[in-house]
Amino acid sequence: MASHSTADSTEQPFFQDEPAGPIRRTEIPGPQSKKAIAHLDKVFETRSLNMMANYQNSFGNYIADLDGNVLLDVYAQIASIPVGYSNPNLLLAATSPEMASALINRPALGNFPQHDWAEILETGILRVAPKGLNQVFTAQAGSDANELAYKAAFMWKRGQERGGPNVDFTQEEISSAMNNQSPGAPNMSILSFRSGFHGRLFASLSTTRSKPIHKLDIPAFDWPQASFPMLKYPLDQHVEENAREEQRCLDETEKLLTTFHSPPAAIIVEPIQSEGGDNHATPAFFKGLRALTRKHNVLMIVDEVQTGVGATGKFWAHEHWNMEDPPDMVTFSKKAQTAGYYFGNPELRPNKPYRQFNTWMGDPARAILFRAIINEIERLNLVQSTAETGDYLYKRLEKLGEKYPGEIQNLRGKGQGTFIAWDSPRRDEVLKKAKGEGINVGGSGERAVRLRPMLIFQKKHADIFVDAMEKVFKT
Amino acid sequence: MASHSTADSTEQPFFQDEPAGPIRRTEIPGPQSKKAIAHLDKVFETRSLNMMANYQNSFGNYIADLDGNVLLDVYAQIASIPVGYSNPNLLLAATSPEMASALINRPALGNFPQHDWAEILETGILRVAPKGLNQVFTAQAGSDANELAYKAAFMWKRGQERGGPNVDFTQEEISSAMNNQSPGAPNMSILSFRSGFHGRLFASLSTTRSKPIHKLDIPAFDWPQASFPMLKYPLDQHVEENAREEQRCLDETEKLLTTFHSPPAAIIVEPIQSEGGDNHATPAFFKGLRALTRKHNVLMIVDEVQTGVGATGKFWAHEHWNMEDPPDMVTFSKKAQTAGYYFGNPELRPNKPYRQFNTWMGDPARAILFRAIINEIERLNLVQSTAETGDYLYKRLEKLGEKYPGEIQNLRGKGQGTFIAWDSPRRDEVLKKAKGEGINVGGSGERAVRLRPMLIFQKKHADIFVDAMEKVFKT
Structure with a gap:
């Protein structure tokens, strides 16, 4: 999926093996996922299931499913993945x-x-x-x-x-x-x-x-x-x-x-x-x-x-x-x-x-x-990076909100890194359609879209995200 | 420490690198442990500390401290170590x-x-x-x-x-x-x-x-x-x-x-x-x-x-x-x-x-x-083994109790594997003295000595334990 890049093109990626962007192969859940979910349902709670993932195929900011789909993940396991899927330095610690x-x-x-x-x-x-x-x-x-x-x-x-x-x-x-x-x-x-x-x-x-x-x-x-x-x-x-x-x-x-x-x-x-x-x-x-x-x-x-x-x-x-x-x-x-x-x-x-x-x-x-x-x-100065990426992301969303004032309301989190949210009159529909554009994003409260990307979320990811949101708003 | 072995001498050990018996080098805590405990106390609760351990030096039923002492552990992290310290098959799973x-x-x-x-x-x-x-x-x-x-x-x-x-x-x-x-x-x-x-x-x-x-x-x-x-x-x-x-x-x-x-x-x-x-x-x-x-x-x-x-x-x-x-x-x-x-x-x-x-x-x-x-x-048929070891241990404790009726009261857990306990009129003293005989054992309630060995506890370990208890009772 091509993204309309407006970010600084000199930005260095944190991880070389991260995908360049989302990959969409099937509806989500696709046929492999459906089969696996039905299997899991026999022994474990699945009614809150959002997406079944293959983490061994997930890298950096990108979460992979069982059907070849790869999504930019700005939800990150309910805000709990800090430095990317399959992070090589965490892998070293995990195998020590x-x-x-x-x-x-x-x-x-x-x-x-x-x-x-x-x-x-x-x-x-x-x-x-x-x-x-x-x-x-x-x-x-x-x-x-x-x-x-x-x-x-x-x-x-x-x-x-x-x-x-x-x-x-x-x-x-x-x-x-x-x-x-x-x-x-x-x-x-x-x-x-x-x-x-x-x-x-x-x-x-x-x-x-x-x-x-x-x-x-x-x-x-x-x-x-x-x-x-x-x-x-x-x-x-x-x-x-x-x-x-x-x-x-x-x-x-x-x-x-x-x-x-x-x-x-x-x-x-x-x-x-x-x-x-x-x-x-x-x-x-x-x-x-x-x-x-x-x-x-x-x-x-x-x-x-x-x-x-x-x-x-x-x-x-x-x-x-x-x-x-x-x-x-x-x-x-x-x-x-x-x-x-x-x-x-x-x-x-x-x-x-x-x-x-x-x-x-x-x-x-x-x-x-x-x-x-x-x-x-x-090592990667990620708190500072998150502050800067957050400012960039907020500004882009501010502009997008000016264009789509019915979609982005009460944008908030200015100066708070990437801890950004807005109210959406059709929130659950937006979250669902975002998957179609290669984005995994969550909500909070009754109507907020909340962004909880990882600390390795960079301006180029912010561009992919904002461009995808605009596509969602257009539909 | 030599043990008066009465167990079946054909019993095969589950792990070859387990120590043959406890090793006592210093009082517990020894000088290295005292230093490390004082250090830990600055940042973490240590008043309930029983013994500081080096788990990388602990094998099978034996827990090692920082001063070269190695104790037969029938407490096993409050009943929570199942198949021995540094178990080689768990190690394979942990490094997969x-x-x-x-x-x-x-x-x-x-x-x-x-x-x-x-x-x-x-x-x-x-x-x-x-x-x-x-x-x-x-x-x-x-x-x-x-x-x-x-x-x-x-x-x-x-x-x-x-x-x-x-x-x-x-x-x-x-x-x-x-x-x-x-x-x-x-x-x-x-x-x-x-x-x-x-x-x-x-x-x-x-x-x-x-x-x-x-x-x-x-x-x-x-x-x-x-x-x-x-x-x-x-x-x-x-x-x-x-x-x-x-x-x-x-x-x-x-x-x-x-x-x-x-x-x-x-x-x-x-x-x-x-x-x-x-x-x-x-x-x-x-x-x-x-x-x-x-x-x-x-x-x-x-x-x-x-x-x-x-x-x-x-x-x-x-x-x-x-x-x-x-x-x-x-x-x-x-x-x-x-x-x-x-x-x-x-x-x-x-x-x-x-x-x-x-x-x-x-x-x-x-x-x-x-x-x-x-x-x-x-693989090791450990539930059956625990049932058998428990029967053996119970019988030996029953006999020891006949010899020391003031020390072992209300012996219980017959037919319940190694989940055995007895009441002791001087419980806390017994637990403390057991360390001197190379045994780490805990209590429950107001006056019970509770045995919570691992599932790899065998008759030879039962012998070491019972012999050590007899030494404690004699002092």
Whole structure:
């Protein structure tokens, strides 16, 4: 598929064996895929299946299916492929003796950590720790990373109420905890925001407020939700009314922090609400939240599961806020290909062992892979590249939006790398037609088209994408 | 360390490069370990640390530390190493091109499954599916496997109450779910048993009733717990009073199923309560539970996270029950090195897509490893071997208990492979002294010594273990 190239022609490709562009051979799913999907359906959930892939045939930004189709992938496994399919440097890490041992000798990290666990953390996960946070508790997915952060918050808050880490539990606490009753199992909460998404286990789902289908029929904790600012885009053309909207949400947050019947131990917030529809807020809002959490002595957890690891043009999206007082905990997963939460305050280590504990407590194999991802990001300067590609992509979409104002509404993500989205009146149709033009792209919320390309997405890919979108809009 | 060998001298070792016995060079932790632990403590939780290990120097049943000490490991990463450290056949799987691709191209399995996912499941995880269960939902750890099973149970139960899978949600359900309120977020529960352990995320922790330290300060759902039978050992010498105790617990379960203010959608039970102190019950009890769940139309979830994959001398511990009506769901993790729940009834697939969903939905890399584990178990006939070694070990411990009745009390696990435990009046001291004799062994509950060797534990290892225990008892 030829693309109308407007990008800098001197741009060097990151990987030589990446396809030059999408290849369309059959309808998707084609005959081979249909057969394989029917087979899979017998033993595994397939109703949410979007496309069956052959990853051994997928390279760089391109995902291959079973019928010879190759698509430019700006969805990237729900924002979780960082440096391209079949990345040769990740392959080296994946085939190292160190990786093999980590895979076949998986330790219970809390009891029997491996001799080089500190080194793996320091040369990997901790090397990219957000400013002010120098410790980590590792986990396996975004949901449990958030829930472990919640547990740390509850233990910290109850410890304070009890009078500090050296005050012992009372008999009443001990016996009531075993019966799931207060005070041992306290009546406390985590405050989250409307349309936020923090995972789908029971406590994380209690803080998730994205879509009913995520929550229906699942028991939930009676925890508070504050409004998240619903801003007007472009942000720089609606400064005053957006500021008013943010203040309204801050006021609501403060009211809930001080009056909700189940007192919050922490708030959790995404730098950009992702599943909930790509809702942005300004640094002033997040600084306001930090000030409120300080004022009312609750913790601030920043959920960087989707925004983290480079996609916004900073390694962590909350760096855009230039906040002097860092968040208490920052959770990560997805592009890290592992998960956990960072923290700095030593009081967030519970006062006794075995309070924050589980069998595996993370996975050294995945930590080794994240280290290789970090090395690759640095080698290719991919955060900077994503910032620049994002600016280029945003400008091209801005122009396309001027041409097709009915198709691209509320374009957002300016200055946020490739973390770009717009509202589409016929979103699901657009996503589907994009496949016909060789593009794999996803949605968020009720009507947003969200772009979540990998960090190796370059201007030439942006051109292919924008040209394909224009073809979709023409049909 | 010489062992007083009483085992069959014709026994063939499974692995030639396994050490002949433990090696003790220094106190544990020795100087190298102390240095490395102090280093790790700066960035990671170490207060629950038992021993720092070098897994690249660990082979078969033996775990090596950083100071030249090599211990016979009958704890095996909290029961989660199946076929030995540095197993050569797992190494082949871990270094295969298939594994490398799975590691570096991790899919969102619900949306973009890889072309061979059905085959990986069918030749691996599903090949050992419990009788009657032919589908699987994959997960990442025991805790989330259980919570995903709970979600499946709640969706199934509310679907029934609603009038079947084709009846739509009401507007009231949709809006109340978004506010974490009933009826959308229903007032329903999972019934578990006293001293049970099902994980440490919020819903799994609400069903966990093992120790206060696991639960203190963490908000919990107000869910019911029934008594688990506290039987007298050996079971075959207390048949009548044990039967009465089991009936008492069944009666209590039935009462809770019919009267608890938050109606149970399911019960969850371990075949042998593991973290809670190695509490056994008879097949009659579990058959009674199955009958109650049928009678009252709730699901039966069997938590095989610790008991599964061979250690009891059956692949799944619940096979010992010879139950004609299989459990509705069986959860697994640990020795599987991956996690999930098996099910058979197609009604346990939620009625709409995206209801049971998350980004990764398991991990093909770990599923490929489990397949290699299954192959190794079959190649070496390890379930049968574990049954035989367990019988031998039990008899030797029985004799040792006759000699040291103050040290070995309530010996249990007869006929349950190597899943053996006893109560010890000075348990923590025994565990510590065992290290001095070259043995790494763990505890469960308040006073049990629990044996969780790997499936490659043979009679010669049993001899080394029992001889070492005798030395501990003499001091």
